[in-house]
Amino acid sequence: MMQCCDLLLTAACILTQDAEHTIWQNGALAITAGRIADLGPAEDLRARWQAKTVVDGSSMLVLPGLVNAHTHAAMTILRGLADDMPLISWLTQRIFPVEAGLNPEEVRLGSLLGFAEMLRTGTTACVDMYIHEAQVLEAAHTAGIRCLAGEGVFGFPSAACPSYRQALDITRDLAARWAGHDRLRVAVNPHSVYTTSPDMLLACRDLAEELHLPVHIHLAESPDETARSLEQHGVRPVEHARACGLLDLPCTAAHVVDVTDEEIALLARKRVVAVHNPSSNMKLASGILPLARMQAAALSLALGTDGAASNNQLNMFTEMGRAALLHKIAQNDPTAASAACVLDMATRHGAAAMHDARLGQLTVGGPADLTALDLTAPNMQPLYHPVSHAVYAATGHEVRLTMVAGEILYQDGRFTRFDYPALLQELRAVRSAVLRRAGTAH
Ligand SMILES: [Zn+2]
Incomplete structure (x- = not known):
């Protein structure tokens, strides 16, 4: 029988960083009420979960935030x-x-x-x-x-x-x-x-x-x-x-x-x-x-x-x-x-x-805090060892999506909670004030 969840995120690869350091190829996460409700092969999760929103991460590497x-x-x-x-x-x-x-x-x-x-x-x-x-x-x-x-x-x-x-x-x-x-x-x-x-x-x-x-x-x-x-x-x-x-x-x-x-x-x-x-x-x-x-x-x-x-x-x-x-x-x-x-x-x-043991890993029942990297970026190809890519190949700018407690906060250049262009405008005045205080002419 199908269960309902808020969001189903598929991934080319999921680094769970759980105690066994489980890695899922062609995986998926079912997320509901801010938590991970299910985690495993995408095929199995699609059969088990009816999601309000589906995010296709089939070309992404997902890891804990x-x-x-x-x-x-x-x-x-x-x-x-x-x-x-x-x-x-x-x-x-x-x-x-x-x-x-x-x-x-x-x-x-x-x-x-x-x-x-x-x-x-x-x-x-x-x-x-x-x-x-x-x-x-x-x-x-x-x-x-x-x-x-x-x-x-x-x-x-x-x-x-x-x-x-x-x-x-x-x-x-x-x-x-x-x-x-x-x-x-x-x-x-x-x-x-x-x-x-x-x-x-x-x-x-x-x-x-x-x-x-x-x-x-x-x-x-x-x-x-x-x-x-x-x-x-x-x-x-x-x-x-x-x-x-x-x-x-x-x-x-x-x-x-x-x-x-x-x-x-x-x-x-x-x-x-x-x-x-x-x-x-x-x-x-x-x-x-x-x-x-x-x-x-x-x-x-x-x-x-x-x-x-x-x-x-x-x-x-x-x-x-x-x-x-x-x-x-x-x-x-x-x-x-x-x-x-x-x-x-x-x-x-x-x-x-x-001082919060729930964080830093993707586990069923844990908070859905994660990030997803674009594996089609030239510096992320080809993929043999995802942990190696996360540490040595990624620059951070392959990030397509970041979420906390199941809420997408950043996706494809856009911040969901605040107006980033307006923030840049406000920061111009801050820069001028800092320069005045530093007594530096730039
Ligand atoms: Zn410091």
């Missing part, structure tokens, strides 16, 4: 403003002065642009940290993307908050505002150990504990950060985060480049999810994440783009390719960071960074 596990979506408005500088002077001389004047509307528009780029390149969920984060969540709500976000906590006044206490109050308000929302969740976001005091980190821990929120922090990003931590706190960054209790909570730690074996073992024991940001690390010459040592310690590893000022893309397909290539040359070993390992980081393990 990618998870961008560390980003600053609104920093798209700083894309290309200042490149080719060291991390600390890049932050303090070029980025922080412009950010000091940012207003909520600029952050909302920049975030919407960031989410457009992510959806356009197959990302369906992200972990975000910035200022005016209420506007980031509003933009995520508009775009329909999943987002784990919270106000950045700094030891100095930000454009949004004169004090860290206010940043924590905003986080508390955001947690109440979005409580129970399926796509939007809130985390406590201390920026880093070198931009906060121990009192602030303890306050972050207390709030996260009280409201049962995860923590998201930049941690051990570079040898410079380690030197600053030793100077300011007398200990290295991971030890400082541990002493302030941050590692006892569900914790997503971005970068994690300059770490010892003991620190890796501690992070693995505490079930911290480390987020690899290869493009940002390479661009800022922050160092190379010790992948082999982390894998040996079974540390959970996700993948993120970081912000558009230090990448300069929010494209998880290019990020996957760079991650795979970086570790091969770093370890002088072509078997390092295999395509399968990197795709896991961008999907299944990204779910851990979001």
